[in-house]
Amino acid sequence: MNESQAKTGDSATNRDSDVSKSGDKAKNIGSDAFKALRDKQEASISPKFLKPYDPASTEERIYAMWEKSGCFNPDKCIEAGATKKDAKPFTIIMPPTNANGSLHAGHGLVMSIEDMMTRYNRMRGRKTLWLPGLDHAGFETQVVYEKKLEKEGRTRFEIEPKKLYEEIMDFTMTNSSNIKSQIRKMGASCDWSREKFTLDQDIVKTVYSTFKRLEDDKLLYRGKRIVSWCPRHQTSFSDLEIKDEERIEEFYYLKYGPFVIGTTRPETKFGDKYVVMHPDDKRYAKYKDGQKIDLEWINGPITATIVKDEAIDMAFGTGVMTITPWHDPVDFAIAERHGLDKEQIIDEHGKLLPIAGDFAGMHIKKARQAIIEKLMTKGLVDKIDPKYKHVVRTCYKCGTIVEPQIKSQWFIRMKPLAEKALGKIKTGEVKYIPDHYEKITTYWLENIVDWNISRQIVWGIPIPAKLCNKCDKGFVDLEDKLKTCDSCGSDLIRDGDTFDTWFSSGQWPFATLGYPDNKDFKDFYPTDVMETAGEIIFFWVSRMIMLGLYVTGQVPFRTVYLHGLVLDAKGQKMSKSKFNVINPLDLTAKFGTDAFRMGLMVGNTPGTSLALSEDKISTYKKFANKLWNIARFVYASCSGTELIQDFKAYSKADEILRNERHTLMTDITSDMENFRFYLAGEKLYHYAWHQFADVILEQSKAILANGTPEEIASRKQLLLHTFEKILRALHPFMPFITEEIWSEMPLKGKRMLMIEKWPIL
Ligand SMILES: [Zn+2]
Numbered sequence: 129m130n131e132s133q134a135k136t137g138d139s140a141t142n143r144d145s146d147v148s149k150s151g152d153k154a155k156n157i158g159s160d161a162f163k164a165l166r167d168k169q170e171a172s173i174s175p176k177f178l179k180p181y182d183p184a185s186t187e188e189r190i191y192a193m194w195e196k197s198g199c200f201n202p203d204k205c206i207e208a209g210a211t212k213k214d215a216k217p218f219t220i221i222m223p224p225t226n227a228n229g230s231l232h233a234g235h236g237l238v239m240s241i242e243d244m245m246t247r248y249n250r251m252r253g254r255k256t257l258w259l260p261g262l263d264h265a266g267f268e269t270q271v272v273y274e275k276k277l278e279k280e281g282r283t284r285f286e287i288e289p290k291k292l293y294e295e296i297m298d299f300t301m302t303n304s305s306n307i308k309s310q311i312r313k314m315g316a317s318c319d320w321s322r323e324k325f326t327l328d329q330d331i332v333k334t335v336y337s338t339f340k341r342l343e344d345d346k347l348l349y350r351g352k353r354i355v356s357w358c359p360r361h362q363t364s365f366s367d368l369e370i371k372d373e374e375r376i377e378e379f380y381y382l383k384y385g386p387f388v389i390g391t392t393r394p395e396t397k398f399g400d401k402y403v404v405m406h407p408d409d410k411r412y413a414k415y416k417d418g419q420k421i422d423l424e425w426i427n428g429p430i431t432a433t434i435v436k437d438e439a440i441d442m443a444f445g446t447g448v449m450t451i452t453p454w455h456d457p458v459d460f461a462i463a464e465r466h467g468l469d470k471e472q473i474i475d476e477h478g479k480l481l482p483i484a485g486d487f488a489g490m491h492i493k494k495a496r497q498a499i500i501e502k503l504m505t506k507g508l509v510d511k512i513d514p515k516y517k518h519v520v521r522t523c524y525k526c527g528t529i530v531e532p533q534i535k536s537q538w539f540i541r542m543k544p545l546a547e548k549a550l551g552k553i554k555t556g557e558v559k560y561i562p563d564h565y566e567k568i569t570t571y572w573l574e575n576i577v578d579w580n581i582s583r584q585i586v587w588g589i590p591i592p593a594k595l596c597n598k599c600d601k602g603f604v605d606l607e608d609k610l611k612t613c614d615s616c617g618s619d620l621i622r623d624g625d626t627f628d629t630w631f632s633s634g635q636w637p638f639a640t641l642g643y644p645d646n647k648d649f650k651d652f653y654p655t656d657v658m659e660t661a662g663e664i665i666f667f668w669v670s671r672m673i674m675l676g677l678y679v680t681g682q683v684p685f686r687t688v689y690l691h692g693l694v695l696d697a698k699g700q701k702m703s704k705s706k707f708n709v710i711n712p713l714d715l716t717a718k719f720g721t722d723a724f725r726m727g728l729m730v731g732n733t734p735g736t737s738l739a740l741s742e743d744k745i746s747t748y749k750k751f752a753n754k755l756w757n758i759a760r761f762v763y764a765s766c767s768g769t770e771l772i773q774d775f776k777a778y779s780k781a782d783e784i785l786r787n788e789r790h791t792l793m794t795d796i797t798s799d800m801e802n803f804r805f806y807l808a809g810e811k812l813y814h815y816a817w818h819q820f821a822d823v824i825l826e827q828s829k830a831i832l833a834n835g836t837p838e839e840i841a842s843r844k845q846l847l848l849h850t851f852e853k854i855l856r857a858l859h860p861f862m863p864f865i866t867e868e869i870w871s872e873m874p875l876k877g878k879r880m881l882m883i884e885k886w887p888i889l
């Protein structure tokens with residue numbers, strides 16, 4: 129903050145310090161005359177300007193006025209004459225907010241940026257729709273609810289699924305009304321009449337028909353595949369929900385017949401009856417593929433089979449390994465290639481199964497040491513490397529090591545979908561801001577794997593399918609009609625799983641707009657901007673592009689605008705355990721919503737993390753006060769004067785100032801059009817404070833007191849016009865205070881500022 133801001137910032141409560149500390153200028157000729165004049169004129173303006181600006185009492189009233197006008201709805205803007213019927217649409221679909229907690233700082237940023245884009249485009253005359261929504265947020269919400277149950281001494285595993293679903297629904301509904309009122313507090317001008325929830329019937333219907341269509345197009349299959357399973361959360365995950373963690377553990381070299389095999393996981397070794405080596409490994413040339421050897425193992429003698437496979441790294445360990453296809457993806461692939469048996473060793477809770485003999489029922493955490501001890505007494509441990517560094521895969525939510533398990537799940541073949549998306553990204557039909565996200569998206573799409581969309585949780589959209597309890601085949605059954613398996617004739621049971629929440633939210637843009645028949649879909653799809661966190665570029669953005677293209681044949685949005693993380697003032701990630709979580713509503717209560725929004729938007733370049741500091745927000749609280757004082761000055765000085773739209777009789781000096789302003793507005797408009805909002809906001813701030821208040825208003829005092837009638841008339845028009853443009857241009861950033869000041873603007877036939885025009889010049 130520079131010195132002039134620091135000095136003038138506090139002046140809101142001090143009537144004598146006026147708009148800016150004028151220093152020497154206060155002694156200018158005409159100053160006393162001006163004061164006398166001003167006192168007289170101030171008596172004629174709204175008394176609210178004589179008091180400091182009060183965001184608390186203003187914001188609620190203004191929001192209620194906007195909402196009552198209906199003009200968050202583009203159709204109402206047309207009725208009100210603010211938007212032309214054939215205007216080009218502008219659409220943003222709000223990322224559905226998780227309905228499981230309160231608004232956090234990241235949401236504050238989403239609401240600020242998207243509302244700013246929405247208001248700007250509405251003021252540009254576009255048929256503007258910002259469609260709000262809430263997300264049931266499947267697994268995320270269930271985790272929140274489980275914590276609540278834990279506190280009550282209950283667990284979800286003891287509650288009947290239907291009852292649990294109802295409980296979580298109640299919880300979500302209570303939260304969602306809370307969340308919605310918080311979104312309103314941020315000033316969000318979204319069309320509540322079009323609000324959607326991810327479990328709404330029409331959304332579910334769309335999701336189901338996509339599921340069916342994937343099956344019809346042979347892009348869906350049910351497969352026994354290895355999945356990542358969290359033993360604590362009792363669900364499988366996609367690769368995106370896994371966090372890799374480096375650990376230092378013991379690495380065991382075990383004697384396996386004539387071989388020495390290496391492993392970090394002796395607890396998986398019970399079923400190991402295949403020993404694999406590279407076909408080119410000369411050390412083992414005398415062993416033939418398929419050859420049987422008898423050997424002593426953990427629970428007694430076994431017969432092992434030699435398998436030769438090129439996947440073995442000859443340089444790793446001894447170049448020989450045994451495989452556990454049920455619990456390791458690499459081993460699974462080897463077993464698939466050679467048609468080997470796959471046996472489950474560890475159950476879904478992380479306990480050893482009967483195949484482990486004496487160790488059956490033991491948790492794998494305890495079993496490891498016990499098994500090593502037994503192997504030692506049998507003389508089967510060759511050596512132990514105590515400090516082996518390797519990567520383990522953990523649940524992103526609870527940090528538990530995920531256990532690969534073979535499960536029957538629904539998978540989507542992603543390659544054909546990814547290829548379509550890549551084509552559109554390459555031709556520039558989807559643009560990324562900042563553009564490095566295009567590269568990482570392309571890389572991800574080029575290396576895509578099939579997507580496991582089954583989740584073993586109740587809180588979500590049930591998968592409309594039946595399963596054969598004998599042959600394990602799955603059948604998509606939207607109408608709930610199928611009774612028997614068409615391949616073995618056995619009874620079918622309902623699939624108890626739900627969809628991965630991203631499978632439904634991946635269809636959000638076209639589902640919310642009522643694909644395929646709704647008028648909104650025809651009017652507003654493809655949407656213009658998808659503004660969201662860079663963090664969910666794969667989870668969500670890429671899947672929306674793939675599913676949007678697949679279902680509608682068109683990209684779901686033309687521009688992807690990604691913001692960074694909101695960090696605390698010290699630049700640290702906010703987390704409950706660090707006690708540094710900033711609640712946006714505390715800040716809006718303290719500084720006003722406009723100041724909060726400016727603090728988040730000015731200088732915040734897309735894709736980079738933002739440190740949220742109270743100092744920065746308090747600067748904009750001072751700026752709000754400044755605007756308020758400017759209003760008092762302008763309205764008092766110009767009292768009795770109307771703003772004349774096509775005023776031409778400017779003095780020479782005023783003409784120069786007007787042209788300067790034109791240049792600035794053109795520049796800012798170009799920033800807004802090119803997604804440089806962070807610059808536009810800053811330029812407006814500086815212009816309003818350091819040019820309009822500090823320079824133009826200061827020199828106006830003498831002109832208004834001592835100028836010729838022509839000079840006075842010219843100056844009054846310049847003040848009104850310039851202030852009017854400042855308010856219009858600032859409105860998308862600071863909607864509340866600008867709307868409040870606007871209500872006193874002496875302009876014939878004006879509308880609410882929200883549906884006025886953006887100042888091009
Ligand atoms: Zn977990």
Ligand SMILES: [Zn+2]
Binds near residue numbers: 599601615618
């Ligand atoms: Zn069957």
